[in-house]
Amino acid sequence: MSDNKGVEKPVESKLDQEEKRVGVFVCECGVNIGGVVNTRAVADYIGSLHGVKVTSVNKFTCSDSGQADIQAKIKEHKLNRVVVAACSPKTHEPTFRACIEEMGLNQYFLEFVNIRDHCSWIHMWEKDKATEKAKDLVRMGVERSKLLEPLQASEVPVNDTALVIGAGVAGMQSALDLADMGFQVYLVEKEPSIGGRMARFDKVFPTNDCSICILGPKMVEVARNKNIKIMSYSEVIAVDGYVGNFNVKVEHKSRYLDVVKCTGCAKCSEVCPVEVPYDFNEGLGTRKAIYVPFPQAVPLRAVLDKDNCINCKACAKACASGAINYDMQTSYTDLNVGIIIVSVGFNTYDPEPRHDYGYGLYDNIITAMEFERLLNAAGPTGGHVVRPSDCKEPLRVGFVNCVGSRDKNTNIYCSGVCCMVTIKNAQLLKEKRPETDQTIMYIDIRTPFRAYEESYNRSRDLGVKFLRGRPVEVKEDPVTKNIKVRVEDTLAGEMRNLEFDLLVLATGIVPNEGIGKIQQLLKLSKAADGLLMEAHPKLKPVDTTIDGVFLAGVASGPKDIPYAVSQGSACAGRATILLKNKKAITEGITAVVEPEVCVGCQVCIPMCPFQAIKFDEKVNKANVVKALCKGCGTCVAACPTGALEQCHFKNNQLLAQIKNVFRFEEVAA
């Protein structure tokens, strides 16, 4: 078959006759492997296997000297197969593939054996057993390596337009950087305005500068940039394709008004008789059924919330430009993009269902985000901090940290930002009303990064009290509606009974709905915290396991604003490699059909989710289209005649591994 260039027949037959000369390189990974597995014993044992011409033990095989050792031994011993026994192929296979390729070997002649993550790290107290297991694993690798066949990686063209999903500060940064480098960017945002969470903050730590004052100009910059097409109030609903060539369907929810005609004057809101809780203010205060999301919204356009509209048509009468259109339908756009940046943000933990610390039961307990909106001059109270029960200014305010974080009952991870949020909020309240008595109840105070510790000290200097302990009991005084907290001061070693006018819960970071949707659409992985997982926690923090898809912001783990912005830029940088080169390298691992064996039963065809297998009716054979094949091998397992094979994971290669899990005792041999 003309498409099956992965394995070229002449090469294969030559391969069969060629003597297999295997070199085995056992890595100690410092003490990570060497401290548990007797690497010398492994190398000695492996050296006795048929076809193994040389073995070598290195402190760090991935280092320059380790790689030089591989290259020298390839030359010296005329090696044609290389086995590296080290860490995970998921991180280091590319390194060693490049290393052997430099010596003229096909990169697929590398076999990578994991004796760290899968052996030394998980059998730390069973050194002998770990050594025996390492011998098995390397033996499996050696026997598989002898059967490896050369493959060619192929190039695919990359469409040089980008899609950014989520227009919070991280996504906006990605879009701006890519646009400034000259690439066309589609910026999709599910809310009616871009800006994300940061638009809701009052002031941001540690400098306490006004959040929207620094974000607003950036939002305008995004809107003005000719290379950015904002798709607000829109969601990505379908994605297919692969790196360089993603086909994306975007749904534009109806605003029930013409965004070209609308001027954002908000006359429609003034006349609208319907009031509903204002989501932008965390449900505090109200907005109308037709409303401009917030004064700095981009695009500055109204949106009609049809669920709450009573169809009185007052807005249509008030609108001078005649923008309102009650019959407007949801519309769709199909995009073709080369790369995708996912910056879908997060939610804050909701303490309502569990009534954590009495939230939802007692009026005067609010979350830090609600407090943030109370502090904000554009918030529901015009910046006056009042308590919900009687709208009085609270004089004694308690803050509880780690609500929905660092707690086995909710989320075990640290949300990273809440300590600083509380410290900042206490300072802001002190600035407004210095006489307010404030107590922060915490487990640990975490203030890494520049000027954070200084901000913590500043709060102490301002007279904010810090009490190390988690409240054990929170009750409301039925008469005064004050909040009574029983808390152990773990530093003083005594119980305290405190009374507050207002209690503020620093709720942690949790995944939002968008994360689940995007994970399914793009087939991304989730980490244990439910947020999206990067390709490597250290070395590929913004890449994913899907080529051409990158992660920015809190969607891939709790982080503060500078970190999210850095990731936005990092994604743009990583994406530019593809967008600028206009090509991507894809794996040579695909399925191939042996035409002589194929009987044309077509069982394989529905197995392929990528429509990569075509049936050639003229010759009654299946045929794999290499450009479409992703190399999963599902069709191969389904083929009843064995006509299909998956390159690099051929049956004989896998069976060699299976066979060599075991060894015959001397007596049996």
Next chain:
Amino acid sequence: MSAEALATSATQTNAWEPKIIAFCCNWCSYGGADSAGMGRFQQPASARIIRVMCSGRIDPLHVFNAFLEGADAVLVTGCHIGDCHYVNGNDKTKIKYKYLENVVHELGIEKERLQLNWISASEGEKFANFIRDVTAQIKKLGPSPLKPEGVA
């Protein structure tokens, strides 16, 4: 095998360690095994992982061969349903597995010796617990009845 290696293995015979072949998909369960390592989740030294790109690649042929070569148990693992890197390879695995399970059972192999589990790349602890649980079950059952003589 060297005399020294034989001696080493002899000292370990008091605590028989089963040999379990675990087929792992590149994207999820292999990553889960890596995460178990990164999290240092200790587990019995019984499993030998064979990496495939997708659990859909796992052929009954591989499973039968594993038993015939001497595996005390065979584990088929992949991404959680809905999370497959190749859209739905694991759905096909699930269907195939049902038949495979029946056939293996018909052959008189105890059900504990063939197990299916979905493990994501972040579920290191789950992976380790799985290996620990299966190993404990197999230790109770003893070596596989299909294990050829002289195989270790």
